Amino acid sequence: MVVRSDASPPAGVVPVALSEVLDDEPALSAELVELCAWIADYYEAPPGEVIRAALPAGSGVAARGVVALTAAGRAALDGEGAAMQPRQRALLARIAALGARGLPAGGLTAAVKRQLDELRAQGMVEDVEQRATARTRLRRERVVQLAVDAGAACAAVARAPRRLAVVERLASGEAVAVASGVLASELGGARATGALRALQARGLVRVEQLERYRRVVSAPSVLEPALAANAAQQRSIEAIGAAAVGRTFETFLLHGVTGSGKTEVYLRVIATALAAGRTALVLVPEISLTPQLAARFRARFGDLVAILHSGLSETARLGEWSRLRRGDARIAVGARSAVFAPLAGLGVIVVDEEHDGSFKQDEGVRYHARDRCACWARPRRAWRARRTPSAARTESSC
Numbered sequence: 001m002v003v004r005s006d007a008s009p010p011a012g013v014v015p016v017a018l019s020e021v022l023d024d025e026p027a028l029s030a031e032l033v034e035l036c037a038w039i040a041d042y043y044e045a046p047p048g049e050v051i052r053a054a055l056p057a058g059s060g061v062a063a064r065g066v067v068a069l070t071a072a073g074r075a076a077l078d079g080e081g082a083a084m085q086p087r088q089r090a091l092l093a094r095i096a097a098l099g100a101r102g103l104p105a106g107g108l109t110a111a112v113k114r115q116l117d118e119l120r121a122q123g124m125v126e127d128v129e130q131r132a133t134a135r136t137r138l139r140r141e142r143v144v145q146l147a148v149d150a151g152a153a154c155a156a157v158a159r160a161p162r163r164l165a166v167v168e169r170l171a172s173g174e175a176v177a178v179a180s181g182v183l184a185s186e187l188g189g190a191r192a193t194g195a196l197r198a199l200q201a202r203g204l205v206r207v208e209q210l211e212r213y214r215r216v217v218s219a220p221s222v223l224e225p226a227l228a229a230n231a232a233q234q235r236s237i238e239a240i241g242a243a244a245v246g247r248t249f250e251t252f253l254l255h256g257v258t259g260s261g262k263t264e265v266y267l268r269v270i271a272t273a274l275a276a277g278r279t280a281l282v283l284v285p286e287i288s289l290t291p292q293l294a295a296r297f298r299a300r301f302g303d304l305v306a307i308l309h310s311g312l313s314e315t316a317r318l319g320e321w322s323r324l325r326r327g328d329a330r331i332a333v334g335a336r337s338a339v340f341a342p343l344a345g346l347g348v349i350v351v352d353e354e355h356d357g358s359f360k361q362d363e364g365v366r367y368h369a370r371d372r373c374a375c376w377a378r379p380r381r382a383w384r385a386r387r388t389p390s391a392a393r394t395e396s397s398c
Contacts, residue, residue, distance in 0.1 A: 278347025
């Protein structure tokens with residue numbers, strides 16, 4: 001992964017040219033790359049491993065370099081052309097026996113490397129990069145949506161009943177896009193498909209491939225309203241809300257006995273931050289607590305909430321991560337791994353039960369979610385709330 005483009009290589013180091021740009025947009029935002037760099041420096045971790053931890057598990061694409069035969073090499077192996085040295089012929093036969101797998105470019109002896117250089121110069125072998133398919137990918141479906149105003153589309157096809165039916169279906173649905181298979185079944189199968197192709201040719205509709213979203217936690221059909229706040233809650237909401245709207249970095253300790261309404265304060269202040277165009281991160285110490293808290297947040301904010309923790313399947317985690325990255329979800333709720341949530345414009349961080357030891361990651365890339373949150377919030381002028389603070393220290397060394 002390229003993390004900087006304005007740096008010069010160290011003395012004696014020759015940069016490797018990029019073979020291809022895999023994504024239309026970076027997998028990690030500049031802010032997340034900055035965070036990964038901080039973690040790598042602060043915890044003395046390999047930067048590549050930190051970036052791997054920030055990406056959804058199973059979404060990476062492994063690549064390796066191999067040496068493969070060219071058409072000239074295959075012809076030479078069949079006896080065509082000039083005579084070859086026995087060792088070169090034996091090496092060509094070895095590469096041919098490997099077939100599509102090719103000869104791995106790494107771990108070769110100096111003698112084999114010299115022979116390969118000679119064969120490259122003769123055009124008999126070439127270097128090829130092979131990529132494996134990502135272990136986890138989101139399912140996609142073809143969807144149709146209007147490309148122009150509904151009134152203009154209806155006027156353009158007023159004399160074509162089937163095309164008009166397709167346009168009216170797209171214009172009347174609550175969803176922005178309708179699955180093409182559903183559209184065909186509703187409006188007459190093959191004839192509807194023909195009408196759809198005609199509309200697409202005229203530029204009235206567009207057909208796209210979109211990720212299919214499967215809810216991790218069910219959302220209610222009707223969102224619950226905010227509860228009435230008592231005097232103590234209202235003071236907390238106003239103080240923390242002012243920091244969220246004013247975009248100033250502050251840390252708050254929310255004190256209250258169990259059942260005193262601390263979660264309602266979080267919900268109200270997060271709603272204020274969302275209204276100001278910002279996003280929110282909520283960390284809980286245990287995976288077992290995530291569904292309970294997530295259900296509470298879903299009841300208030302619906303599909304704006306995404307769930308991130310290691311108890312989900314890789315496909316489910318990738319789906320939730322993608323919703324956050326696209327901005328379809330603006331609140332991330334999860335355990336310590338949710339610190340890598342791709343949230344843009346972060347304005348609120350809530351660390352529930354901050355004293356809990358499960359916020360420490362002690363396998364692979366080691367980090368403390370509490371420290372990460374403090375260093376993430378400070379330059380972004382976000383506010384951070386804590387419940388049951390750690391006795392080890394009350395301020396981060398960031």
